[in-house]
Amino acid sequence: MTDTHRPTSTDTDDAVAAAAVPASTPRVTPPRSTTRTLFTVVLPPIIMGILILGLWYFVSYQMLDERRRFLLRPPHQVLDVGFLDWGNFSDILWALWATTKVAMVGLSISIVLGLTIAVVMSQSKLFERALYPYMVTLQAIPILAIAPLIGFWFGTATTGRLIVCVIISLFPIIVNTLFGLQSAERGMHDLFTLHHANRPTRLFKLQFPAASPAIFAGLRIAAGLSVIGAIVGDFIFGRGEAGIGQALRKYANNLDGEQLLAAVIMSSVLGVTVFLVFGWIQNLAIGKWHGDRS
Amino acid sequence: MSTAAAATATESLSFEQIGMIFPDGTEAIQDVSFSIRKGEFVTVVGPSGCGKSTLLKIASGLLEPTAGRVIVDRDRLGYVFQDATLLPWRTVRGNVELLAELHGIPKAERAQLASDAISLVGLDGFEGHYPKSLSGGMRMRASLARTLTLSPPIFLFDEPFGAVDEITREHLNEETQQLFQREGFAGLFITHSISEAVFMSTRVLVMSSRPGRIIAEFDVPFGYPRSPDLRFDADFARLSGEVSHALRGSH
Ligand SMILES: Nc1ncnc2c1ncn2[C@@H]1O[C@H](COP(=O)(O)OP(=O)(O)OP(=O)(O)O)[C@@H](O)[C@H]1O
Ligand SMILES: [Mg+2]
Secondary structure, eight states: OOOOOOOOTTOOOHHHHHHHHHHHSSOOOOOOOHHHHIIIIIHHHHHHHHHHHHHHHHIIIIISOGGGGGGSOOHHHIIIIIIISHHHHHHHHHHHHHHHHHHHHHHHHHHHHHHHHHHHHHHOHHHHHHHHHHHHHHHHSOHHHHHHHHHHHHOSSHHHHHHHHHHHHHHHHHHHHHHHHTOSOHHHHHHHHHTTOOHHHIIIIIIHHHHHHHHHHHHHHHHHHHHHHHHHHHHHHOOSSOOHHHHHHHHHHTTOHHHHHHHHHHHHHHHHHHHHHHHHHHHHHHTTTSSSOO | OOOOOOOOSSEEEEEEEEEEEOTTSOEEEEEEEEEEETTOEEEEEOOTTSSHHHHHHHHHTSSOOSEEEEEEOOTTEEEEOSSOOOOTTSOHHHHHHHHHHHTTOOHHHHHHHHHHHHHHTTOTTOTTOOGGGSOHHHHHHHHHHHHHTTOOSEEEEESTTTTSOHHHHHHHHHHHHHHHHHHOOEEEEEESOHHHHHHHOSEEEEEOSSSBOEEEEEEOOOOSSOOGGGGGOHHHHHHHHHHHHHHHHTO
């Protein structure tokens, strides 16, 4: 929220003061009728949702005959069996929780590692040149291709899963942080140079704050990827505390179509939640000064 | 080679036969010599790209000249950039405190310096605002206040009011001129605007197009404080005409 300090009469420059007042008034949303908001903002996604449900029913009942209907159960059955049956749903939730734990630990490792690597790269062109090709290579290796190697070296339980998670989510953090650290304007650097700022001062008072929007953007991407990494690792290795990856495999093997779909839906809910949570954290941290509106 | 030796008693800033050739071969400045005494406000006008910013960067030590030397005390040099260069993540107060912070001035003293400077530029009430919610003129004031916290004996201004509208610019000219009078610093001001140059300074230097040389010098005889109406004075108009003439000859 913006402070609502107002200029006092000391400001002699009326033109400037007057120009500044609208900017300092918090949240002047243009007057817009609620019905219009309803039609342009709320309604379109609802209509789209109804269309999707319609298509889903159509496929389940019209395109699939009775014997093949297990391939896509109709929505209400998915709801009944996958979500409203507490036994089934709590299984999914537990698996989801196991995955979330792995994802969060993996993400934390990625953040520490990624920030460190990016800072090192930003401090020395030599390091940047030396590391960058390998970062890109790491990013380019399909995770499926190195999964066996990871399992071979680190085991297929939690450690292996964590490593998959880190490999998949590290790159966006490094790239965004590095880009951010290098994004401070020339003039700001000149200002720090003029006043004899040393490297740590420059890093913490200029480069890091300047990088924070990029870092948060990287974090959001990485957070989503860490969830994917945790699921994929679990799915490939199928060992250790059962997460949603193993659950998906089990449901698929048992032809539990309803639970499979419920698990898929809950996985995306987890992904979206993580994305939103990081967006919220970003807004808390830098929303006051970054972006168009306060 | 330039040195940052202490200035002599009367001269705050001296350029001695400064020449600047960039590594790519661009000759930006050629044999520029002049000095500024305490209590003088010198403005340099010149066509775009003639090396004015380069001159200030050399004065401040951001650039090393390829010929000649600068004599100036760089410990407390005030440098107001062309754009406000406020840190967007700091409030007005945070921005104004920055330089004192970089110079290791203790917190309480810093806060006092910032409050004083903010009042001086008329930004009271805006301490908690972030730069994005300030107008261009207010950002420039914040930038000015930031420099004022160090009470620099020498102020370098690089076209600080180039990006604000005419009326705001005139206000800012007047306020800068009042600050100059009150604080008694030595000023080196860069601008494109002849009226701004004549209105504020004790002396106007005209630079040629690249490579920049000083091709004309005008003393401005008006006393301070100067009223905004000075701009409609016949002598003001005549002097502006002369500067304009010299500037046209510079191309
Ligand atoms: N780092 C650099 N390397 C090469 N040439 C440069 C460099 N910096 C400036 N120049 C050149 O030197 C000349 C003078 O530049 P400078 O920025 O000092 O001009 P200026 O008088 O401040 O122009 P303006 O009024 O447009 O701000 C220009 O031709 C510019 O292209
Ligand atoms: Mg310039």
